[in-house]
Amino acid sequence: MNKYQIVEAYGRFMHAGSKATNDCSAILNQAGFKPVTVTGVIDKKGLLAKIYRQWHYYRDWRNVYQTLEAHSILVLQHPFRRRQLGRFRFLKKLKKQKKVHIVSLVHDVELIRNIYELSFYQKEFRQMLAYSDQIIVHNAKMKEWFIDYGVEKERLIDLEVFDYLNQEPLDKKIAFSPSIVIAGNLSPEKSPYIYKLEDLAPLSVELLGINYEPKRKSNNIHYKGAFPADEVPAQLNHGFGLVWDGDELSSCSGATGNYLRYNNPHKLSLYLSSGLPVVVWSQAAVADFVKRNQLGLVVDSLYDLQAILNKITEEEYLTFCSNIKKVMQSMQKGDYLKRAVNSSLPRYKDQ
Structure with missing residues (x-):
């Protein structure tokens, strides 16, 4: 054949x-x-x-x-x-x-x-x-x-x-942290919700990517810069990778937010193949995959996230990390x- x-x-x-x-x-x-x-x-x-x-x-x-x-x-x-x-x-x-x-x-x-x-x-x-x-x-x-x-x-x-093909080792150390990480295109047009994340303070948010255009400094937002694509996975070593889209923090809205009801965001694969637990919207198509494999948190609104993270123990976080290993290996292969x-x-x- x-x-x-x-x-x-x-x-x-x-x-x-x-x-x-x-x-x-x-x-x-x-x-x-x-x-x-x-x-x-x-x-x-x-x-x-x-x-x-x-x-x-x-x-x-x-x-x-x-x-x-x-x-x-x-x-x-x-x-x-x-x-x-x-x-x-x-x-x-x-x-x-x-x-x-x-x-x-x-x-x-x-x-x-x-x-x-x-x-x-x-x-x-x-x-x-x-x-x-x-x-x-x-x-x-x-x-x-x-x-x-x-x-x-x-x-x-x-x-x-x-x-998602990358070279991150399966025994990579991921540190427990009640915080979120967002990697990707950070432009206001592509990711407008990012410019409202200061409303979630004191929740700590780490940003990695291009086209970040903040209008003011926010104490809970930490921009780490842009990295070559093959170096991004190594930067993902603590907290939860956030999969979100649209204009709002309360829900994934607009055309791009609605699209999450049907698609598999490549960002999800970036996080999981790098060993990082995730946070996804409850109405996203990938929420079923995350829940079934116990790979992280599923939330209705980002306004709920701080309270949820406050209840997560390091043991529960490390269980997510352990569950991810099998998915991580499959994605890399x-x-x-x-x-x-x-x-x-x-x-x-x-x-």
């Missing part, structure tokens, strides 16, 4: 996507999925540049069609965020003429998130449904959304949680994605 994956590359960067997509490419490579590259051309304005760019895409997708043998398996990562001439045509042709089994791994569903202009993503989503034999979705809540949308449940595979992809193979063999 021949196994392939599409890897998008831009310019000299052979893996120009996010940490999530790059990790998935690496894990699929470990699992024997040979990369076939679709190379983007650096954006330039003008009609000739556009024609050249789309010709380049067409050439690469034609090469994908020519490279794959009949009855191969092909894994794609969605959504595609650029128009690419030939993509839909050759994927449909692979499915119809070469009987290639196409598995789509979903990173985001923009129809749910609803923060971008939707016409492009509506078309991209319909095309994914048209050529995908099976679709790997984040969790049970997202699976329910797809079923309500009209996708047959037999086509859907529950990833459960995203893997890429086990969640490997399991999801492998679950599609027996179905393919029976066809």
Whole structure:
């Protein structure tokens, strides 16, 4: 059985996507999925540049069609965020003429998130449904959304949680602290709730990341700076990693907050793969995963958090840390994605 994956590359960067997509490419490579590259051309304005760019895409997708043998398996990562001439045509042709089994791994569903202009993503989503034999979705809540949308449940595979490749040792020492840590993009546009965290004083909040723009100094907020992505896990060595989004502290609100009801935030995987217990919103899709595996705290409102943390003992905290070890190891090995992809193979063999 021949196994392939599409890897998008831009310019000299052979893996120009996010940490999530790059990790998935690496894990699929470990699992024997040979990369076939679709190379983007650096954006330039003008009609000739556009024609050249789309010709380049067409050439690469034609090469994908020519490279794959009949009855191969092909894994794609969605959504595609650029128009690419030939993509839909050759994927449909692979499915119809070469009987290639196409598995789509979903990173985001923009129809749910609803923060971008939707016409492009509506078309991209319909095309994914048209050529995908099976679709790997984040969790049970997202699976329910797809079923309500009209996708047959037999086509859907529950990833459960995203893997996160890092080198943190399994015996890493995590220190008990009744405090929270937030790592990521700290811009007011991306994470507006962060600029209200002073209201939670005396709760101690540690921030790591780019684009932090405080208007005033707050005694309970401690900004530690920005670090290269591969150095962030080592900084996560005490307290609880917070998974939150939206405008408010009382609930996860707005489009990005509502999205937590369906998606697996990559931030959750960053914390857990680094050995850190977490705090998540009670209505988030990942709350079930956290509760089932006893990986941290589930709260309705951040205003409740100080009182809850005051009751947590060091013994209870270290139990969370112990429970995380198994998940941590699985994430670092890429086990969640490997399991999801492998679950599609027996179905393919029976066809």
